[in-house]
Amino acid sequence: MGTLQITPSRILGHKLAENNTVFNSFSGVRQVGFASLLSRNRKAQSFWVKTRSNTEDRNGGGFVSRSSNSTGQEEGLLLGTEKDSDGSVVGFNLTPHSATSAAKILETQETEAKGGVELSEDIETNDKASIRTTYNVIFVTSEAAPYSKTGGLGDVCGSLPIALASRGHRVMVVSPRYLDGNLSNKKFANAVELEQRSSIYCFGGTQEVGFFHEYRAGVDWVFIDHPSYHRPGTPYGDMFGAFGDNQFRFTLLCHAACEAPLVLPLGGFTYGEKCLFLANDWHAGLVPVLLAAKYRPYGVYKDARSIVVIHNIAHQGVESAATYRNLGLPPGWYKALEWVFPTWARTHALDPGEAVNVLKSAIVTADRIVTVSQGYSWEITTPEGGYGLHELLASRKTVLTGITNGIDGNEWSPSTDEHLPFHYSIHDLSGKVQCKIELQKELGLPVRSDCPLIGFIGRLDYQKGVDIILSAIPELLQDDVQFVMLGSGEKQYEDWMRHSEAIYKDKYRGWVGFNVPISHRITAGCDILVMPSRFEPCGLNQLYAMAYGTVPVVHNTGGLRDTVTNFNPFVGEGSGEEGTGWTFTPLSKESFLATIRIAVGTYKEHKSSWEGLMKRGMERDSSWDNAATQYEQVFEWAFIDPPYAG
Numbered sequence: 332m333g334t335l336q337i338t339p340s341r342i343l344g345h346k347l348a349e350n351n352t353v354f355n356s357f358s359g360v361r362q363v364g365f366a367s368l369l370s371r372n373r374k375a376q377s378f379w380v381k382t383r384s385n386t387e388d389r390n391g392g393g394f395v396s397r398s399s400n401s402t403g404q405e406e407g408l409l410l411g412t413e414k415d416s417d418g419s420v421v422g423f424n425l426t427p428h429s430a431t432s433a434a435k436i437l438e439t440q441e442t443e444a445k446g447g448v449e450l451s452e453d454i455e456t457n458d459k460a461s462i463r464t465t466y467n468v469i470f471v472t473s474e475a476a477p478y479s480k481t482g483g484l485g486d487v488c489g490s491l492p493i494a495l496a497s498r499g500h501r502v503m504v505v506s507p508r509y510l511d512g513n514l515s516n517k518k519f520a521n522a523v524e525l526e527q528r529s530s531i532y533c534f535g536g537t538q539e540v541g542f543f544h545e546y547r548a549g550v551d552w553v554f555i556d557h558p559s560y561h562r563p564g565t566p567y568g569d570m571f572g573a574f575g576d577n578q579f580r581f582t583l584l585c586h587a588a589c590e591a592p593l594v595l596p597l598g599g600f601t602y603g604e605k606c607l608f609l610a611n612d613w614h615a616g617l618v619p620v621l622l623a624a625k626y627r628p629y630g631v632y633k634d635a636r637s638i639v640v641i642h643n644i645a646h647q648g649v650e651s652a653a654t655y656r657n658l659g660l661p662p663g664w665y666k667a668l669e670w671v672f673p674t675w676a677r678t679h680a681l682d683p684g685e686a687v688n689v690l691k692s693a694i695v696t697a698d699r700i701v702t703v704s705q706g707y708s709w710e711i712t713t714p715e716g717g718y719g720l721h722e723l724l725a726s727r728k729t730v731l732t733g734i735t736n737g738i739d740g741n742e743w744s745p746s747t748d749e750h751l752p753f754h755y756s757i758h759d760l761s762g763k764v765q766c767k768i769e770l771q772k773e774l775g776l777p778v779r780s781d782c783p784l785i786g787f788i789g790r791l792d793y794q795k796g797v798d799i800i801l802s803a804i805p806e807l808l809q810d811d812v813q814f815v816m817l818g819s820g821e822k823q824y825e826d827w828m829r830h831s832e833a834i835y836k837d838k839y840r841g842w843v844g845f846n847v848p849i850s851h852r853i854t855a856g857c858d859i860l861v862m863p864s865r866f867e868p869c870g871l872n873q874l875y876a877m878a879y880g881t882v883p884v885v886h887n888t889g890g891l892r893d894t895v896t897n898f899n900p901f902v903g904e905g906s907g908e909e910g911t912g913w914t915f916t917p918l919s920k921e922s923f924l925a926t927i928r929i930a931v932g933t934y935k936e937h938k939s940s941w942e943g944l945m946k947r948g949m950e951r952d953s954s955w956d957n958a959a960t961q962y963e964q965v966f967e968w969a970f971i972d973p974p975y976a977g
C-alpha cells in the first residue's frame with residue numbers, strides 16, 4: 332500500500348490538534364480519522380498508542396512526525412505536509428509502517444521539494460494509492476451477513492463495511508446479537524464480550540446492554556446484547572408474524588449504537604465523536620434523530636454526520652403516536668417523527684391517523700440520504716414509489732444519492748464458491764453445465780443438460796412479484812423447460828409451491844425455506860433467473876446471476892433497470908451484440924411470459940448469442956470498489972455541510 336493522502340481543496344489555516352482518536356486537521360474543512368488510518372494494523376496501532384514518541388521536523392512550515400518502537404527503530408513516517416506552488420498547505424501524507432515505503436515517501440518528498448512534479452506519478456505507480464480522506468464509519472443495521480441475514484440488507488452490511496475498511500477507513504458495524512437457539516448462534520462464537528456495559532433509558536425504564544466484539548476482515552463487528560434479541564425466529568419475527576416489540580428492540584439498537592463509538596476502546600482506543608453514522612433502513616432510523624436531539628444539545632457528536640441508507644422504503648417503522656414517549660427522545664422532537672395517515676388509510680371515522688414514523692424522522696434529520704440505485708432514488712420521489720414519503724424526499728433531492736450495490740466477490744464467485752460441486756469461469760464455462768446436472772439431481776428433476784432451467788430466489792411477497800410467476804407457470808410449463816423456486820414468506824405462496832411440485836412432477840420444484848448453499852447452487856445451475864419484482868431498490872440476485880453466467884429476465888424497474896441491459900442482437904448493423912439479459916414491461920403475465928419465451932428461444936436456437944450474453948454478464952464489474960468510491964464522495968459532501976441541528 333502506498334501513500335494515503337489527505338488533500339483538501341485549499342486550507343486557509345491549519346491546526347494539528349490531537350486527541351486520543353482523531354487529528355482535527357483542518358478548521359472546519361474536513362475531519363481525518365487518524366485512528367482509522369492505523370486500524371489496519373492493530374499491532375502497530377496499540378503499540379503506537381503506548382509508546383509513541385513523535386518528533387516534529389519543521390521545514391519551512393512543513394510538519395513531519397515519526398514514531399519509533401521500543402528498540403528504537405524507526406517504525407515509519409507518519410505525517411508530512413503537501414504544499415501548493417504558493418507554499419500553502421494543501422494536505423497531509425500518511426504513510427505505512429514499512430521502511431521501504433517510508434524511504435519511498437522520503438524520496439518522493441525530496442523530489443517534490445525539487446520540482447513537485449513526480450508526486451502524483453509516485454502515487455499512481457505505487458499500488459495505485461488513491462488520494463482520499465478517511466473516516467471513522469459506524470454502520471448501524473438490523474442484520475449483517477454472515478452473522479444474521481434475511482435478505483439483501485444483510486449482504487450489503489456484511490460486505491460494504493469490508494470494502495470501505497480495505498480502502499483505509501476505520502469501520503465499525505453495530506448490530507444485535509441474535510441468539511435463536513439454533514445453529515446460527517455459532518456465527519457469533521468468535522465475538523468476545525467486552526467489559527463495557529451501557530444503561531439506556533427508554534420505554535419508561537433503564538435497559539442494560541452488553542457489547543460483544545469481533546475484529547474480522549479489517550472491520551470491528553460489534554453486537555449489542557440484550558435479552559430481547561434472544562428468541563427463536565428471524566431478526567424480525569417468527570411463525571406467528573412480526574414480533575410485537577420490534578420498536579423496542581430497534582430503539583435499543585439505535586441508542587446502543589450511538590454509545591458504542593464513545594465508550595468501546597476497540598483495538599486500544601475509541602472511535603470518538605468525529606464519526607460518520609450510516610443508518611440502514613428504519614431499524615437504524617433513530618440514530619440521526621438521537622444525534623441531533625439527545626447528544627448535540629450537550630456538545631457531544633457536534634462534528635459527527637449521519638447518512639440514512641434506504642434499502643426498502645416500503646418498511647418505515649410506523650407505530651401509534653402514543654409510543655413516542657417510549658423512544659428516549661426529548662418531548663420537543665415529536666414533529667420529526669410525526670406522521671399522519673391519509674383519510675382513506677384510517678381505521679374509522681374518529682381515527683385522527685396520528686402515528687410516529689421512524690424512517691421519516693431519519694429522512695428529516697440525516698445529513699445525507701442514500702438509496703441503493705439511481706433508478707430507485709428517482710422512484711422514491713414519485714407518488715408511485717415513495718410510499719407516502721415522496722414529497723419529503725423530493726424536498727431533500729439535493730442530498731439524495733443513488734449508489735448501486737456491489738457484490739462480495741469472496742462469497743459470490745463461480746470459480747471459488749464453496750457451495751458449488753464444480754467451479755467455472757469466463758475462460759472455461761464447462762463447470763456450469765456440471766453444476767446444472769448436479770442441481771437437477773439434487774432437486775430430483777430429470778437430468779437434461781439441454782433443457783432450459785429457469786430459477787427464482789427471493790422473499791415470497793408482493794414486492795417480488797411472486798403472483799406474476801404463479802399466474803404464468805401453468806402456461807410456461809407447457810413448454811420444454813424446468814423451473815425451480817427457492818423462497819420463504821407468505822403462507823399462500825409457500826403452500827402453492829408445495830402443491831405445484833405434485834402437479835408438475837417433471838418440470839417444477841419449490842424449495843420452501845431460507846437456505847444459502849442452495850441459493851448459490853440455483854444461481855450457478857440455472858440458465859435463466861427471473862425477477863418480476865414490482866419494485867426493486869437494487870436487487871442482488873440479478874447481480875449474482877450475471878456473475879455466474881446465468882441470464883436474468885427482470886421487470887424494468889429500479890435497480891433491475893439500472894443493472895441489466897437488454898439483449899440486442901443487431902448492434903452495429905448485425906456485426907455485434909450487446910446486453911446481459913432481458914428487461915420487460917409492463918409487469919403482466921403476458922409480457923413476463925413473452926420475454927421468457929424469447930430468452931428460451933435464444934438459449935435453444937442461438938448458442939453463440941447465448942454464450943455472448945453469459946460472458947458479458949460475467950465480465951460486468953459488480954465489485955464493491957466502484958460503489959465504495961461513490962460512498963466516499965457522499966461522505967465528503969456530508970462533512971462539507973454543517974450537521975443537522977434541528
Ligand SMILES: Nc1ncnc2c1ncn2[C@@H]1O[C@H](COP(=O)(O)OP(=O)(O)O[C@H]2O[C@H](CO)[C@@H](O)[C@H](O)[C@H]2O)[C@@H](O)[C@H]1O
Pocket residue numbers: 481482483484486487642643703736788789790817818819844845846847850867868869870871872890
Ligand atoms: N429463501 C432464500 N434462501 C437463501 N437466500 C435467499 C432466500 N431468499 C432470498 N435470499 C437471498 O437474500 C438476498 C436478497 O437480496 P435482494 O437484494 O434481492 O432483496 P431484498 O429485498 O432482501 O433486499 C432489499 O435490500 C437490498 C440491499 O440493498 C436491495 O438490493 C433490494 O432491492 C431490497 O429490496 C440475496 O442474497 C438472496 O440470495
